[in-house]
Amino acid sequence: MSQITASTCCYCGVGCGVLLEHDGEQILGVQGDPNHPANLGKLCSKGASLHLTGDLDARGLYPELRLGKGLARTRTDWDSALDHAANVFAETIREHGPDSVAFYISGQLLTEDYYAFNKLARALVGTNNIDSNSRLCMSSAVVGYKRSLGADAPPCNYEDIEQSDCLLIIGSNMAYAHPVLFRRLEEAKARRPEMQIIVVDPRRTDTCELADLHLAILPGTDVALLHGILHILLWEGLIDRRYIDAHTEGFDALKTLVHGYNPQMVSELCGISQDSLLQCAMLIGRAPSFLSLWCMGLNQSSSGSAKNSALINLHLATGQIGRPGAGPFSLTGQPNAMGGRETGSLSNLLPGHRDAGNAEHRAEVAQYWGIDSLPESPGLTAIELFEAVREGKVKALWIACTNPAQSLPDQNKVHEALAACPFVVVQEAFFTTETCHYADLLLPAASWGEKEGTVTNSERRVSHVRRAVPAPVEARPDWAITTDFARRLEHLLRPGLPSLFTFDSPQELFEEYKHLTAQRDLDLSGLSYAVLDNQGPQQWPYPAGATSGTPRLYGDGRFPTANGRAQFQAEPYRAAKEKRETRYSLTLNTGRLRDHWHGMSRTGTAARLFGHVPEAVLSLHPDELRRRRLQAGDLIKVRSRRGSLILPVQADEGIRPGQAYLPMHWGDRFLKGLGTNVLTQPAFDPLSKQPELKHAGVEVDKVELPWTFFALVEGNVQQRFQALRPLFDDFAYASLTLTGRERPALLINAACAVAPEPEWLAQIDRLLGLNQGPVLAYDDPRRAVGKRVRIEDGRITAIRLAGETVARDWLKGLWEAGSADADLRRWLLAPLTTPPGAASSTTRSKTLCNCLNVSEGAVCAGIARGLDLDGLKQELRCGTSCGSCVPEIKRLLAQAPAAIQA
Ligand SMILES: Nc1nc2c(c(=O)[nH]1)N[C@H]1C(S)=C(S)[C@@H](COP(=O)(O)OP(=O)(O)OC[C@H]3O[C@@H](n4cnc5c(=O)[nH]c(N)nc54)[C@H](O)[C@@H]3O)O[C@H]1N2
Ligand SMILES: Nc1nc2c(c(=O)[nH]1)N[C@H]1C(S)=C(S)[C@@H](COP(=O)(O)OP(=O)(O)OC[C@H]3O[C@@H](n4cnc5c(=O)[nH]c(N)nc54)[C@H](O)[C@@H]3O)O[C@H]1N2
Ligand code: SF4
Numbered sequence: 001m002s003q004i005t006a007s008t009c010c011y012c013g014v015g016c017g018v019l020l021e022h023d024g025e026q027i028l029g030v031q032g033d034p035n036h037p038a039n040l041g042k043l044c045s046k047g048a049s050l051h052l053t054g055d056l057d058a059r060g061l062y063p064e065l066r067l068g069k070g071l072a073r074t075r076t077d078w079d080s081a082l083d084h085a086a087n088v089f090a091e092t093i094r095e096h097g098p099d100s101v102a103f104y105i106s107g108q109l110l111t112e113d114y115y116a117f118n119k120l121a122r123a124l125v126g127t128n129n130i131d132s133n134s135r136l137c138m139s140s141a142v143v144g145y146k147r148s149l150g151a152d153a154p155p156c157n158y159e160d161i162e163q164s165d166c167l168l169i170i171g172s173n174m175a176y177a178h179p180v181l182f183r184r185l186e187e188a189k190a191r192r193p194e195m196q197i198i199v200v201d202p203r204r205t206d207t208c209e210l211a212d213l214h215l216a217i218l219p220g221t222d223v224a225l226l227h228g229i230l231h232i233l234l235w236e237g238l239i240d241r242r243y244i245d246a247h248t249e250g251f252d253a254l255k256t257l258v259h260g261y262n263p264q265m266v267s268e269l270c271g272i273s274q275d276s277l278l279q280c281a282m283l284i285g286r287a288p289s290f291l292s293l294w295c296m297g298l299n300q301s302s303s304g305s306a307k308n309s310a311l312i313n314l315h316l317a318t319g320q321i322g323r324p325g326a327g328p329f330s331l332t333g334q335p336n337a338m339g340g341r342e343t344g345s346l347s348n349l350l351p352g353h354r355d356a357g358n359a360e361h362r363a364e365v366a367q368y369w370g371i372d373s374l375p376e377s378p379g380l381t382a383i384e385l386f387e388a389v390r391e392g393k394v395k396a397l398w399i400a401c402t403n404p405a406q407s408l409p410d411q412n413k414v415h416e417a418l419a420a421c422p423f424v425v426v427q428e429a430f431f432t433t434e435t436c437h438y439a440d441l442l443l444p445a446a447s448w449g450e451k452e453g454t455v456t457n458s459e460r461r462v463s464h465v466r467r468a469v470p471a472p473v474e475a476r477p478d479w480a481i482t483t484d485f486a487r488r489l490e491h492l493l494r495p496g497l498p499s500l501f502t503f504d505s506p507q508e509l510f511e512e513y514k515h516l517t518a519q520r521d522l523d524l525s526g527l528s529y530a531v532l533d534n535q536g537p538q539q540w541p542y543p544a545g546a547t548s549g550t551p552r553l554y555g556d557g558r559f560p561t562a563n564g565r566a567q568f569q570a571e572p573y574r575a576a577k578e579k580r581e582t583r584y585s586l587t588l589n590t591g592r593l594r595d596h597w598h599g600m601s602r603t604g605t606a607a608r609l610f611g612h613v614p615e616a617v618l619s620l621h622p623d624e625l626r627r628r629r630l631q632a633g634d635l636i637k638v639r640s641r642r643g644s645l646i647l648p649v650q651a652d653e654g655i656r657p658g659q660a661y662l663p664m665h666w667g668d669r670f671l672k673g674l675g676t677n678v679l680t681q682p683a684f685d686p687l688s689k690q691p692e693l694k695h696a697g698v699e700v701d702k703v704e705l706p707w708t709f710f711a712l713v714e715g716n717v718q719q720r721f722q723a724l725r726p727l728f729d730d731f732a733y734a735s736l737t738l739t740g741r742e743r744p745a746l747l748i749n750a751a752c753a754v755a756p757e758p759e760w761l762a763q764i765d766r767l768l769g770l771n772q773g774p775v776l777a778y779d780d781p782r783r784a785v786g787k788r789v790r791i792e793d794g795r796i797t798a799i800r801l802a803g804e805t806v807a808r809d810w811l812k813g814l815w816e817a818g819s820a821d822a823d824l825r826r827w828l829l830a831p832l833t834t835p836p837g838a839a840s841s842t843t844r845s846k847t848l849c850n851c852l853n854v855s856e857g858a859v860c861a862g863i864a865r866g867l868d869l870d871g872l873k874q875e876l877r878c879g880t881s882c883g884s885c886v887p888e889i890k891r892l893l894a895q896a897p898a899a900i901q902a
């Protein structure tokens, strides 16, 4: 019997409600929850395919323990696992002090998990060494809000976005990263075309499809731009003097500073025309209501705090805050980035938006927890933490729900740190990640659909996350793992004292936590699971006694600062750290793709989510390719001061010359090398300590790797992946990906300088099932060239090309078409490697619409036949389900006819 459970999507900070269809054991389907105020029934391509992800072969099912470095991990039971961990942590703390251990956690944990970890670190262990991946994500916004407005609280709500007259989207690719909110914006703009949308992004992204104005500023120049806009607003008399006088402080210093940011200087610094700068300023200055949305393009910067405050300055100077359709609105990345900040899960914070560095705050929390005091010494932030691990200062590290061996910058150093750390615990749902490799103790965590708790989305809305099915085999919810460990550690560290961790359910954790927010800016002490169940998701503040949440903050112009006034911040523009590098001619920008989530532990289990972008490719402007005599598809080495990576290159007109773009999703699994972040820099903002993941100086050189390899094999993709991936460790280039819909397959492209030993190929063939059975083979050992195809029931089920791979696209096409005709047999038995006829190109075969499986080629053909967006939707059905592909279809339409006919 199938049942429905209302819960939330585990991906982005939009925080969509989902209805899970399940039979009590397995999740069978997902739909958008029409009653959830964030999405009103919509889902994006990732949310809509949640039930297709999470292959059990990739999940952690039992705890695993390694008893000495160099030994293999073996299966163990929970009691032994957690006793062992408690012993090691207790011994380390006794011998080297509480700051010799650390916790590195995640914005994808639930609020209850977060709270448990926090209490464990600060109250029991007595260290502030607890930081989260939000350091790489939201910490600059935290600083921006706190120092400009007095508290870490995004003041707006999603309806404000729809109601605004002028929207500035700066450093955010909403079309990919917050798709359902982007759908809401598209609809609002269709209803009110007079709404003006400005996008500020060095790249022309899909988000620009909705823009009235796109400013492709040079990387890292946002502060100059924002000061330049204020300069013009002052000049044109478009500021709100009355608001400034009544509700703010510090305007004179800012005015003096921005005096120097004249349009000529700003247009030069930002690489945009004075006209577009002026146009942008006038749109903002004249708008009845003005709202800004931002994300990693501002936060991930060595001047991330300055960028945040410069943007908030604009809102304060124009009085555009606390009103419908107005305000500075940071989009949160992870589903519970907000909950992490609320529970104090950055090293410098404490629960209830308190500060670890504030003695009064420490005393309040210590008293609530019934302990003498909280630790005073400052905790390490993510980058500093891994450096301390590398230097041997941190000797036991607990990592939960994040994959630092993929996502932190400067991966060579991160891998060194993890390898050197005496004791690494990894609490993970998927045992496939790069970080798991380093775990001495690996703990299987419950994941989406399997755990209960709460999350807060970008608009301060708290949702009840409900469990639909049990976690597989021995996996346990995070709060339970953490509190179980804490109780064992208590026995060793404070024997005989009453337990601090008597929680039997996430609800008990929530009930204890919520009182720590009472009478503070985020007061959610009036919430409970029952309130959320009866009234639906609610926005804080929701104090005790309230009957509804708070849709918008600061309507009265009073701010939670010492004197109630918002604070202007006057900080000059500073260039990105590697901007002026001479040895590196390109600035590398990194970011997200539409259908993948971070390190792809979950999205990478669903073949169809690779349809949009199958492999890691570096994008450059066509002029940069020409200058370097490169063709699209050529293998290149991209190198920075810190490391290098080999992968193909492609042309992208949306990227300006002098820049390069690489998606952030690739680590050491799907691509050989340590992934995108082997190149990025650990330099960070002085206040937020958020690293500059968006700008690294790089150089690109062509590489010659004449011996090439291609394979495709249907079925058992996870198992095959795990068996095959290690065999490519010695390759200069190796890319593994999943492909297909009804019949998922593993696809491998690799290249190296000299042919590997025949035994290597024999091993590969065994793993591909190409060593026996209905296999057609041709081998030319003299040239180290060979080809094999397995044909079952008239269909290709496996392919392997070695030495030369020109026929790979043709063969993949035959596999997709399910045909194995006479042409194929003739080609296979001949020494010739070139395929019959012209090889079809794959560049147009990517899946554009994932829901209805419509390829880019089909869309282009439709456009060539004269179809418009509605015609394409009607005839091909593309874009009619989740709508995530609509911006891209619009872009293709805008490019027609020239690009399409070419
Ligand atoms: N599909 C998908 N969605 C996601 C995620 C995912 O992994 N996949 N992750 C979630 C998370 S945790 C986060 S934090 C968000 C991130 O969401 P976004 O921040 O929107 O995504 P990014 O692609 O990282 O970066 C946004 C844009 O910043 C631009 N940018 C780079 N440098 C600069 C600059 O100097 N100035 C300006 N103005 N712009 C610049 C980039 O070109 C890029 O288009 O996405 C969330 N949503
Ligand atoms: N170059 C570059 N690097 C970046 C960025 C960028 O823009 N460019 N963005 C940065 C940003 S904003 C972010 S947020 C980080 C994200 O970086 P990470 O935090 O490393 O990202 P994920 O791959 O989402 O890691 C979450 C892990 O938790 C596991 N997991 C999922 N559900 C559960 C659960 O319920 N419990 C437990 N215990 N585990 C679970 C997943 O399998 C996954 O391995 O990356 C950062 N790195
Ligand atoms: S926009 Fe997409 S990824 Fe984000 S919460 Fe909604 S369904 Fe999930």
Ligand SMILES: [Mo]
Residues within 6 Å of the ligand: 136, 137, 138, 333, 334
């Ligand atoms: Mo993030």
